[in-house]
Amino acid sequence: MATILAADIGGTSSRFGLFTIESGGTLSLERTDIFETADAESFSDLVSRVSELDIDIDNVDTAVFAVPGAVNRGVFVSMPNVTWNIDLEKSSNKFYQEKLTLINDFKAQAYATRTEAIRDAKKIKTGQAVEDATVAVVGAGTGLGHAAVTMGAPGRITAVASEMGHIAFSFIGEEEEAFHAFLRKKLSIPYGYGDLVVTGPGLSHIHEFLTGERLEPKEVSERAEPRVMEWFSRFYGRAARHYALAVVAQGGVYIAGGVAAKNPSFVDCDAFRNEFVLSPTYGYLLEKIPVWLNRNEKSGLWGAGYLGAQKLDLVS
Structure with missing residues (x-):
């Protein structure tokens, strides 16, 4: 032993x-x-x-x-x-x-996805995991974390870290582009990235943009303004989709991190699921990828x- x-x-x-x-x-x-x-x-x-x-x-x-x-x-x-x-x-x-x-x-x-830590993970999107395929983990907390685990050679499990939370985030449509401009001006940055959008601080930024009111992330969650919640869930689904495609996560995606652990409705909702599968080219692939929420601290x-x-x- x-x-x-x-x-x-x-x-x-x-x-x-x-x-x-x-x-x-x-x-x-x-x-x-x-x-x-x-x-x-x-x-x-x-x-x-x-x-x-x-x-x-x-x-x-x-x-x-x-x-x-x-x-x-x-x-x-x-x-x-x-x-x-x-x-x-x-x-x-x-x-x-x-x-x-x-x-x-x-x-x-x-x-951790290779251990009993995921035993009680809740499936929040249906799909069929491909055996021995890459598994992705995405999680929002103070920052936006990403990592993947896959089979290495010869048959050894390999995990790959990522700092994808620091690359430019994609914004779609006039309203989202206006939010992007708001972020750039407020924070004096050249572009918005995941750590500023799909995180606790991101939740506060979205709330301030949509309501004009500055609140701490916990207060935003407690207030649960429907439009703010929908925007955040949509952005979370987009972040998960980005990474699932980046690593071709046919083994599935696990959502971790404190934000979803404390507020499961951010990811266990249609706004998240619909955004996750939104792709002009690989929608059919994303439809097949299962997504779980792992709340194990x-x-x-x-x-x-x-x-x-x-x-x-x-x-x-």
């Missing part, structure tokens, strides 16, 4: 989990704990709190931490909404040097744990 330390580090909170895995490849989550990220003065300070859990990190077989942002060579990341960076190469700590790997948080969400841990097991050659 091997042990794996996993973490899902976010701008608000950081979740840690200890997994065990048998030689047959059965991954089991033994315990989880949460710390406030902002309470830590550095990455080392955050990791030191794991000792409070009576976990000897030097004796775990491997560790994988999921982090927001683009990860460089598995050892460095500059995280949005966190005041410190992570740079494993600058530390002489044996645990950092020999056992710890960093991965993008949505790459972990992609690996521990998915990032499961994905990190899966990669840890893969590093130990205990899963494919």
